[in-house]
Structure formats: C-alpha cells, structure tokens
Amino acid sequence: MGVEEYGLIVNGYYVINVTALTILLTSTFVLYIDESFINNSAEISFSMASTWMALDNDGLILESSSNCPPSTYPLALHAELSVLLSAIKAFLPNFSISIATNCISLITLWH
Numbered sequence: 001m002g003v004e005e006y007g008l009i010v011n012g013y014y015v016i017n018v019t020a021l022t023i024l025l026t027s028t029f030v031l032y033i034d035e036s037f038i039n040n041s042a043e044i045s046f047s048m049a050s051t052w053m054a055l056d057n058d059g060l061i062l063e064s065s066s067n068c069p070p071s072t073y074p075l076a077l078h079a080e081l082s083v084l085l086s087a088i089k090a091f092l093p094n095f096s097i098s099i100a101t102n103c104i105s106l107i108t109l110w111h
Contacts, residue, residue, distance in 0.1 A: 050083030054090070063090055 051066035065086055080101060 050079040052083050052087040054087070065090070 051064065053064040054062045056062050065083070067083060067086060084099070084101070
C-alpha cells in the first residue's frame with residue numbers, strides 16, 4: 001500500500017496518521033525544543049511544559065507539538081527527554097535531524 005493510497009497532503013507534504021501519531025515525510029533539518037517551569041498557584045504543585053517545532057529549509061513550521069509530563073517529573077531533563085522522544089517518533093526512520101535545545105548538557109550526561 002503506497003502513501004498515495006491512504007495519505008493526505010497538508011501544506012505541500014504528506015501526513016500519515018498511524019495510531020494518532022503524525023509522521024512527517026518531508027526533509028526536516030532543524031528541531032527546536034524548549035521547556036518551561038509551571039508554578040500552579042491554585043495548588044501546591046509544580047510541573048514542566050515542553051514543546052517542539054520542526055522547520056524546513058525555508059524556516060517554515062512543518063509540525064509542532066507540546067505536552068506537560070506528569071507532575072511526578074518536574075525536572076527540566078524529564079520534560080526535555082519527553083518532548084524529544086515525542087518529536088523523534090514523528091519522523092520516519094533514517095531521517096537526519098539537527099536538534100536545538102538548551103538542555104544538551106543534561107541529555108549528554110544522561111546518555
């Protein structure tokens with residue numbers, strides 16, 4: 001079954017929905033990742049929110065996503081790894097991506 005048989009064309013690139021996971025089928029070169037600390041003043045709880053954006057050669061946003069990991073992981077490293085894994089799952093195997101993050105030293109130590 002080819003992409004044309006069950007794929008969609010959105011903004012000039014193919015998107016396939018496989019178990020609610022969007023897979024990018026175009027060349028993506030830069031992946032920007034960032035996280036921020038959320039202090040919920042209504043409750044005594046803290047959490048991290050993360051987001052990623054995939055850009056093409058022209059700087060156009062191809063895909064983006066954000067999430068808030070469980071509050072049991074209110075650490076920058078956990079938020080960064082969570083969103084990084086989410087982003088990696090959005091690409092086909094054998095794609096080359098450059099990752100821009102402010103937690104590279106934490107990720108390198110974890111690796």
